Amino acid sequence: MTKPQPAQNPEPAQNSGAEESAAASMTNDANFERSSRLMRRASYAAVTVASTLVIAKAVAWLMTDSVAMLSSLVDSMLDVVASGINLLAIRQALLPADAEHRFGHGKAEPLAGLGQAVFIGGSAVFLLFESANRLIHLQPIQNEMVGVSVMMFSIVLTLLLVTYQSHVVRHSGSVAVAADSVHFKSDLLVNLGVIGGLLAAVMLEWRFVDPLVAIAVAGYISYSAWKIFQTSYKMLMDHELPDDDRQRIKDIVQAHPEVRSMHDLRTRSSGLNTFIQLHLEMDGEMTLLRAHYIADEIELQVRAAFPEAEVMIHQDPEGLEEIPPHLA
Numbered sequence: 001m002t003k004p005q006p007a008q009n010p011e012p013a014q015n016s017g018a019e020e021s022a023a024a025s026m027t028n029d030a031n032f033e034r035s036s037r038l039m040r041r042a043s044y045a046a047v048t049v050a051s052t053l054v055i056a057k058a059v060a061w062l063m064t065d066s067v068a069m070l071s072s073l074v075d076s077m078l079d080v081v082a083s084g085i086n087l088l089a090i091r092q093a094l095l096p097a098d099a100e101h102r103f104g105h106g107k108a109e110p111l112a113g114l115g116q117a118v119f120i121g122g123s124a125v126f127l128l129f130e131s132a133n134r135l136i137h138l139q140p141i142q143n144e145m146v147g148v149s150v151m152m153f154s155i156v157l158t159l160l161l162v163t164y165q166s167h168v169v170r171h172s173g174s175v176a177v178a179a180d181s182v183h184f185k186s187d188l189l190v191n192l193g194v195i196g197g198l199l200a201a202v203m204l205e206w207r208f209v210d211p212l213v214a215i216a217v218a219g220y221i222s223y224s225a226w227k228i229f230q231t232s233y234k235m236l237m238d239h240e241l242p243d244d245d246r247q248r249i250k251d252i253v254q255a256h257p258e259v260r261s262m263h264d265l266r267t268r269s270s271g272l273n274t275f276i277q278l279h280l281e282m283d284g285e286m287t288l289l290r291a292h293y294i295a296d297e298i299e300l301q302v303r304a305a306f307p308e309a310e311v312m313i314h315q316d317p318e319g320l321e322e323i324p325p326h327l328a
Contacts, residue, residue, distance in 0.1 A: 035172035035308075042168040042177045043087040046184070049161045050079035053154050060150035068197040069147050071127045071214040072154070072190050075221065078123045079184065082116040086180050113179045113232030120225035127218035132211070147198045151191045158187050173308070179228045186224045190217045241267040241274070245306075249276060252301050258282060258294050260318040274309040276302060284317030291315040 057073040089112030165181035168174065197213035200206040240246065246267060253262045261281040268275050280298065282291055295313040302311050 035174070038168040038172050039174050039177055040091070042165050042174075042180070043083065045161055045164060046083035046180050047080065047087055049157055049184075050076055050083050053157065054080055056150050056153060060147045064147040064198070066147055066194070066198060066201075067211050068194040068213040068217070069150075071217045072151070072187070072194050074123050074127060075187060075190055075217070076154075078119050079187070082119055083180055085112045085115050085119075086177070088112075110232035110235040113228050114236070116179050117225045117229035117232065120221055120228065124218045124222040124225065127214055127221070132215070145202070148195055151195045151198075155188060155191045158184055158191070162188070179231065182224050182228060186220050189220060193217055235269055238268040241269065248305060249278070249302060252305060253278065253280065253298055256294065256298055258286075259298070264314075274306050275312075276306065276309050277312045277314075279314045279316050281316050281318045284319070288315075 053076040054073065057069065057076055061069045061073050162181055162184050165177055165184065169178045169181060193213040193216060197209045200209035246265060249265060249267070250262065253259055259280055259282060262278055263281065264277070264279045266275075266277040280291075280295060282294065292315070295315055299311045299313055303309055
């Protein structure tokens with residue numbers, strides 16, 4: 001008589017899933033550490049560059065009495081303030097989750113972004129008034145070539161910083177560094193405009209170009225402040241991820257052969273962290289253990305596509321009508 005074969009032990013599969021989850025966790029930790037290091041370096045670099053340019057532009061403004069140079073100086077002074085806020089915000093945002101902040105401290109980044117938007121917008125208003133006054137009361141510019149030289153130095157230094165910031169944003173997705181980079185990029189246009197205004201004054205004696213350049217700079221600064229405000233506001237209000245990212249998540253989930261459907265996909269971002277929640281619908285006769293394995297497999301696939309994401313998956317029997325959250 002043949003002895004019945006013992007049931008297969010599902011433990012190896014369980015161990016395999018645990019090992020994959022542990023490996024994914026280690027990879028995410030390594031990515032987070034690398035992103036953290038890059039963000040800190042970028043924040044220190046921004047403060048250093050902005051402080052250096054404030055000193056150089058202050059000297060140039062005193063020597064030229066150019067309102068366009070003043071606009072560039074004010075912009076750089078705000079860069080120091082904004083970058084300093086960024087430095088503090090990034091240090092706070094990178095703190096690990098604790099008992100009082102279970103989801104981490106990532107909201108410090110968009111808060112810093114809002115602060116930057118306010119500072120940048122305020123500088124734009126000041127420049128508009130100052131430029132309008134100078135346009136009405138035209139004044140001569142002195143030592144123009146000193147101003148041109150300082151602007152060229154500023155362009156080179158800012159280009160180096162923006163290049164590094166772009167590298168950091170690509171590898172970290174930092175909102176604070178991206179916001180910082182936006183107004184440093186605007187500085188490049190500011191500096192080119194100031195050079196144009198100074199050269200027009202010295203070569204063509206067109207004094208009106210100087211305040212017109214400053215007005216144009218103020219307009220661009222206002223636009224930059226609005227873009228920073230929009231990005232920060234969306235993050236603070238837990239705005240959903242872009243439609244392309246949401247569709248990518250759906251494609252990953254629905255590609256699994258044992259998933260019948262999915263619903264209640266919720267996403268948001270907070271600093272470096274992304275949070276993804278969803279409900280899987282599977283065969284109601286499936287064992288809880290098998291449903292757990294499937295959820296783990298999908299979680300690993302989603303985390304592979306979104307390395308900084310925290311993924312929460314709930315398993316439902318197919319066709320089950322759930323009580324709406326507001327009625328539960």
